[in-house]
Each structure stands twice: as C-alpha cells, then as structure tokens.
Amino acid sequence: MKAIGVLTSGGDAPGMNAAIRSVVRSCVYYDIKVYGIYYGYQGLINGNIEELTIGSVGDIIQRGGTVLYSSRSEEFKTPEGQQKAIDQMRAFGIDGLVVIGGDGSFRGATKLSEQGFPCIGVPGTIDNDIPGTDFTIGFDTALNTVIEAVDKIRDTATSHERIYAIEVMGRDAGDLALWAGLAAGAESILVPERDTSIDAVLEKVKRGHERGKRHSIIMVAEGVGSAVDYANYIQEHLELSTRVTVLGHTQRGGSPTANDRVLASRLAAYAVDLLKDGQAGRMVGIENNQLVHDDIMNVLNKKHEIDQDLYALSNRLSI
Template identity: 65%
Template sequence: MKKLAVLTSGGDSPGMNAAIRAITRKSIYHGIEIYGIMNGYQGLIEGNIFKMEVGSVGDIIQRGGTKLRSARCQAFKTDEGQQAGIEQLKQKGIEGLIVIGGDGTFRGAKALTEKGFPCIGVPATIDNDIAGTDYTIGFDTALNTIIAAIDKIRDTATSHERTYVIEVMGRDAGDLALWAGLAAGAESILIPEKTDDISEVVHRIQRGHERGKKHSIIILAEGVASGIDYGKRLEEATNLEVRVTVLGHIQRGGSPTAFDRVLASRLGAKAVDLLLHGQAGQMVGMSENKLVNYDIAHVLSIEHAIEDKMYQLSKEISI
C-alpha cells in the first residue's frame, strides 16, 4: 500500500490525537502517504480529505479531543453512503483506512471491508465497552477525571454530613462507575449490568449511620437512572439530605494520561502494520499488556461484560 487514511468517529475521547499522531508518523516512516479525513464518516462522504505531513501532528499528543474532529453520520449507515465514501477514497488513490472510535465506528469499518475496502479499527471510547481489548483509548483519562471529582465531593460530603449521588457516563457499560467507585471508596455502585434494588442502597446507608458514619457516596452510571430522579427517591426513602452531582461531558475532555498516550501510540502503530501486511477487517487491542488483533465482526458479536469479581469486591469492602 502506498496511501492510507485515518478518521475519528463517534464520541471523542482523550488519546485520539496520540493515535492520529502515531498512525501518521508510522506511515510516513515507511514511505506511505497518509491522509486525514475531517468529521468522521460525514467528512468521508463529502470528500473532506487532506494529506498529512510530519508537522501536521506536531504538539497534539498532549491534547484531548480529536484534531480530525468527529461527527455522527446517519447517511453512512446506508449502502449508498458507504459506496460514496469508497468512491471518495478511490479518487485519491487511498488503499486502506484506519478508523478510531467505538462500536458504531467499527460497524462502518466492517461494512467497508465487506465491500472490498480494507479497514482497521482502533478502539477509542471512554466507556471501555469494546470486547477483545482490556482497555480502550480514553478510559483511563476519564476514570481519573471522575476520581478527582469524587475526592473533592467527599470533602464536602464529610463537612456537611450529607449523602451524595454522583452520576457518571455509562449508558450500557458500567466500567467507569465500577472502577471509579472502587478507586474512590464509594459506599454503593450502581451499573447497568447489575440490578441493585434501592432498598439495598438504603440498607447500606442506614447501616453506616448506625455505626456513626455521617456521609455516603453513591456512584450511579447514567444507564441505570437519572441521578436527579434517583436522588429524590433516595431522599424519600431515608429522610436524609441527598445532593446530586452530574459530571456530564467533563469526563470526555482533558489532557490524556500517560497510560492513554502510550496505549494510543501502540495501537495506532499496530493498525498501520496490519494494513501493510495485507490484513483487513481487524480491530487492534491490548490484552495482558500485549498487542492483539481480532476480526471486527467477531468483536461486534460479543456482548461487553464487566468483571464480576471486581463488582463483588466493591460490595465486600464498602460495608
């Protein structure tokens, strides 16, 4: 291959720029022309494609978000939209595409590969909800952002002897809530993968009060319930003063951690290697600190699952 392209799609995550940088410079190192596609699959359909140079990715490894921007594109879910994207790539002589994003992004890559255009997927989503890799790009940074917020809120919870519900991202996956709750010492962690009746949370709060505990931190993944609604229900059930904090999109931004920068760099470089060795329709990942790759179709067929032992541990040590 002589010409490759890269795009970012779906929700942004810290470390995407590090992956773009690695892909660009790895390609140029091997004498390959590399093209950036702005605004994800929407930009691909529109032909918003430009040649990248070494300097194009200078000073971006430390920046959150994505230099190539991101957009959701309904048109690309259609056969016509996918074919239009392929034609745009072929017009520029581009022979392979690397996509950075989550499962929606990978579905687009799978469709292109099935139509005969080679694609590789790089997992980047703060939810850490992609099978086949221990970590996705952006998860560690988002996790640390949440932990820092919880630590600050706990100071106030302690000072005012209140119960706090902290809503974090995670519509379908509870990794952020589980990891953050365990790391920050939350009393209760509520995630989409597990059913916790509010009575259990109430019992845990009351048990703490009986032994003199004056405050509680409850971490709630957005896929379970609205933090505001849950806080009201909890207040009615306990007759305690409950405060709610919804962290929202603050979890997506910020400078990526060292872990995410290194992970993104390794995965991005691996994606280029796969295309150069004639492999397509693959997702790169990290398993037990080793680079791996799996068929995208296989990855998309596996339902994400949390680690049950970690969830059980969170209950055992939050008594």
C-alpha cells in the first residue's frame, strides 16, 4: 500500500475533518502517500484529486463540515462511472480508499471493492443509523446541539405555558430524538422504530395538565412525520397553546465535541491500519469502546435498531 485516497460523501457531519486529519497523519506516519478527493464520488470521477501533507490538515480538527466537500453523484451509480473512478485512482497511483460517510457512501465503496479496489468505510452521519457501530461520527455533536436548543425552548414553554413539538433529524432512525429527548427531559418521544399513537401522547399531556403541569416538550423524529401535524392535533383536541420548532440543518453544523473528535481520530486511523494490512470491503466501528470491523455488505444488510432499554427508561421517567 503505497498511496491511499480519502473522500467524504453524503451529508456532512461534525468530526469529518478530524477523520480526514487522522487518515492523512496516519499515512504520513507509515510513509504512505495520501490523496484527498474533493466532492465525493463525483470528484473522484472528475479527477478532483490532490496529494495531502501534514500541513494540509493543520487546524481542521475543530472545524465542522468537511474540507474535502461533499456531493451526490448519479454518474457513480453506473458501471461506467465506477470504472472512471477506478481509472482516476490508478492514474494517481492510489492503492486503497477510505470512504467517510453513511450507508449510501458505503454502497459506493462496496461497488469499488467488488471490482477489486480496496476500500474501508468510516461511519460519519449525525443520524447514528449505521449497524455495526455503537456511535457514528457527528452524532454526539448533533445531540448536544439539539439538547442546547431544547433547554432554551423549555424556558419559553414554561414562561408561556405552552406545548412545544420539536422536530429533529435522523431520517428513518430515532436515535437523535430518543437520546436528546431523554437528556432534555422531554415528556414524549416519537421515533419511527416504535409505534406510538398520537392519542397516547395526547393522554400524557392531558394527565400532566390535570396535575398542574402547564408546559410539555414533545420530541418528534422526522421519520415519524411532521411535528406540525402533531402540534395541530394536540391543539385541536386539548385546546392548549401549541408551538412547533423544526431544528433543521443547525443540527449538522458546529465545532465537533471532544467525543466526536476522538471517535473520528480512532476510526480513521484504524481504517488506514486495515488497508495497510491488506483488508478491503470493511467498515470500522466502535462497540463497547473497542474498535471493530465488519464486512460492509453485512452492515448494509442489517437493520438499525434503537436501544430499547433506553426507550423504556425514557417512558418511565416521563410519567
């Protein structure tokens, strides 16, 4: 392994820059050339490739987003696009590729591995929806962003005696809503992995109101629907003042937390180690604070699940 490429793909996540830095510095440590590929798979096809040095990744560990940028590529989904990508890497003398991203990014890495080009996936997404790892890069930062916002919204909810429905990201996963809801003391948490009826939420709000509670926070994962619909239903049936906050892309930005910086550094360095040792078609992860790796296809064929014990605890504490 004389040269390794690194790219970021899909949605950005805080900590991606820490992962890029770790790939570059690990390669330099092993005297392996390292190339940054800009704009994801589309940049790979177009040859937006540049050799990186230690100086290239100075002062980026604390920055959100990704200095390599990201984009989606329809062309890469075709066999012709994949062959162009491989040809570009061979032209630059790249022997292996580290892909930092989510499941869509890993599907791309799988296509390259199937054609004999070694790839290692590093899970980077705020959704925390990748099986095979307890946490993904960016989740902890997004989680803290949500908690900070909810804490502030609760001040207003208390002052005006209102019900607030707060919609958070997560795509089809409820981790962000569950963890943030538990940490911020939300009265109800709606996640796509559990079938919670709006009438059950309504009953909980009603019970709280009857015992003198004049405000509530309802966490809504985007995978279960619009927070606006839930808020309108509650206001219509209980005649309580209800407001909606959709946190949106504020959850993706910001300086990564210490946890995300350390996680990104560990996972990315491990990815370089695997490539150096001849591994391919693997995804690195962390389980019980230990670094692990698994076949990417095994990961993609598994279904993400929330922590059921955590969900049960949230229900117990929000009576």
